[in-house]
Amino acid sequence: MHGPDGPVGLLPLAREAVARARRTVRSRGPAAVTAKGDRDLVTDVDLAVEEEVRSFLARETPEIGLLGEEHGLSGAPAGPRWVLDPIDGTANFARGIPLCAVSLGLITGGRSVLAVIDHPFLGAVYTAVQGGGAHADGAPIRVSSETDPARAAVAIGDFARGEGAAERNRVRLALMDRLGGRVQRLRMFGAAAIDLAWTASGRIDAAVILANLPWDTSAGALLVREAGGLVLDADGSEHTADSAATIAVAPGLRGMLLDELGRARAAG
Missing domain, CATH: 3.40.190.80 (D-Maltodextrin-Binding Protein; domain 2)
Structure with missing residues (x-):
């Protein structure tokens, strides 16, 4: 896997890929909304983000494939792969509702080992590496202790x-x-x-x-x-x-x- 430290070494690249996506999502509203199934849709921004992230990661990690929501699998067909949702919550985004996210993960051996999720309009970036805990904007996070x-x-x-x-x-x-x-x-x-x-x-x-x-x-x-x-x-x-x-x-x-x-x- 690219980098001497495995998923930890890839985290800065993943963060940069998602930061590029965030800038694109925040810089423009959807100019075109297209139906792609029963009550499902895609915008021109979804497509632009996926193309940008694909290009960046293909250049930086050519040995790792990428599975994206809009264009499927590209690159190496076996081994580790990036998994991308360029805009999760497209229906919200298309209506100007700020509840949407860019989601990028890395899967190897059938398991997720790295995660970066950016909520572009809510000002939060979440990251995790297998065995390294989860963080929001660099600070550790924990699930609720609620029992009731x-x-x-x-x-x-x-x-x-x-x-x-x-x-x-x-x-x-x-x-x-x-x-x-x-x-x-x-x-x-x-x-x-x-x-x-x-x-x-x-x-x-x-x-x-x-x-x-x-x-x-x-x-x-x-x-x-x-x-x-x-x-x-x-x-x-x-x-x-x-x-x-x-x-x-x-x-x-x-x-x-x-x-x-x-x-x-x-x-x-």
């Missing part, structure tokens, strides 16, 4: 779209119904990289994302783990690239959240 559901804030990921969406959304609706009567607040921020970064930093106590797209979750999952949190599949097993869901939770709320999710899945 009545004091917990839980983020729910976006509703499913496309074929089979109604079936998949029944579980989301059942879960929201169950949690709505137990937790202090439910929130839907519209960007997995925000859900996961805020779980890692203790702003919220859990995030339930009933999907697992690598560009959405790879960086954030590492942040949560390195901040002392749990990242699980819907059945409570350890979260992997092959998981069907991404459940990030403070350890003290694991039992409650998995119990309610299990009941919602049975009802849905």
